[in-house]
């Protein structure tokens with residue numbers, strides 16, 4: 083995923099199961115692009131989608147994943163904590179990111195046979211290097227002006243700060259899109275995104291939409307796998323499946339106060355990092371097998387998600403997974419084991435490949451911003467009211 087050499091744009095075919103590969107040349111299309119590079123630091127997901135009025139908010143036209151070149155990935159990891167000359171280093175990394183974002187935007191346009199001028203706007207999230215809503219700020223490095231310049235598109239960026247300024251967490255921001263895309267009138271569905279951090283959206287058929295970050299998704303799984311196996315992630319969860327979750331280590335991890343805190347809440351690498359894992363291992367004087375740590379970390383993601391569903395989404399009958407963790411068979415199996423009586427599927431079954439959901443959400447948030455509509459849900463983030471999110475950089 084973080085291979086050396088030039089970035090590669092592997093244009094993924096739109097998933098089976100309902101998304102049509104439409105042509106941007108059709109009449110009446112409203113094209114928006116979305117670009118997400120998340121906490122896992124695995125690379126960039128970009129999509130181009132048509133938001134012309136229809137039954138569902140959008141139709142995916144093209145998607146791409148651009149892996150980070152290894153030097154940039156190393157720097158983005160390093161920038162997650164304080165270091166020498168970090169302001170200048172962050173600015174340089176932001177420029178490198180912006181060039182990759184623009185490259186990803188050009189790739190999805192090419193794949194959909196669309197011109198940059200056909201795209202109304204691109205929502206570009208940026209790369210989170212700190213998330214400190216309790217201090218009134220969060221930082222997604224990006225150079226949106228440079229993306230606008232190089233991709234020839236109107237760019238909407240900096241989605242989180244306005245919600246934080248209004249007293250919110252600035253996260254999660256995807257629940258409003260999850261609701262627009264996946265809410266069903268006849269069933270109580272919960273959508274969970276298993277990214278670096280896991281977040282859920284409670285879509286009861288009636289009433290307000292709720293959501294929050296449940297805790298680590300893949301971030302600790304990736305960290306341990308990289309440390310002991312020198313691979314960036316545990317493909318299909320095979321390494322975790324070869325071990326056995328340790329009850330004492332799991333209990334030490336579950337003692338983390340974040341898990342018991344009531345929503346609204348959000349988190350990131352600021353909390354769930356290498357030191358956090360070290361503290362848990364030291365608390366039990368761990369001397370067991372490496373695969374058992376991997377299994378325990380998978381159990382932690384599954385348990386904290388399941389506990390959140392049980393406690394905060396009472397009556398839910400369906401859990402729909404998205405994000406990279408939905409590709410981890412062992413993790414999905416553990417979540418199923420935790421939530422008997424709840425049908426656990428992925429968004430693929432609803433017509434959207436699980437790896438495209440977050441990038442689509444930022445295309446949708448760009449559209450909401452340009453329309454002057456709020457993108458946050460105060461019941462989710464805790465903001466004092468609905469706010470239009472994002473800063474606009476016209477093409």
Ligand SMILES: Nc1ncnc2c1ncn2[C@@H]1O[C@H](COP(=O)(O)OP(=O)(O)OP(=O)(O)O)[C@@H](O)[C@H]1O
Pocket residue numbers: 118119120121122123124125275276277278279300303304314315316317318319404405406407409410411437440
């Ligand atoms: N085949 C797979 N098997 C196991 N894990 C996978 C697989 N594919 C992806 N992943 C996991 O998913 C992660 C990437 O997921 P994703 O891109 O959704 O997270 P993210 O970049 O943190 O995004 P966000 O912050 O928006 O949720 C990888 O780091 C890896 O842990």
Ligand SMILES: [Mg+2]
Pocket residue numbers: 118119120121122123124125126127
């Ligand atoms: Mg990612």
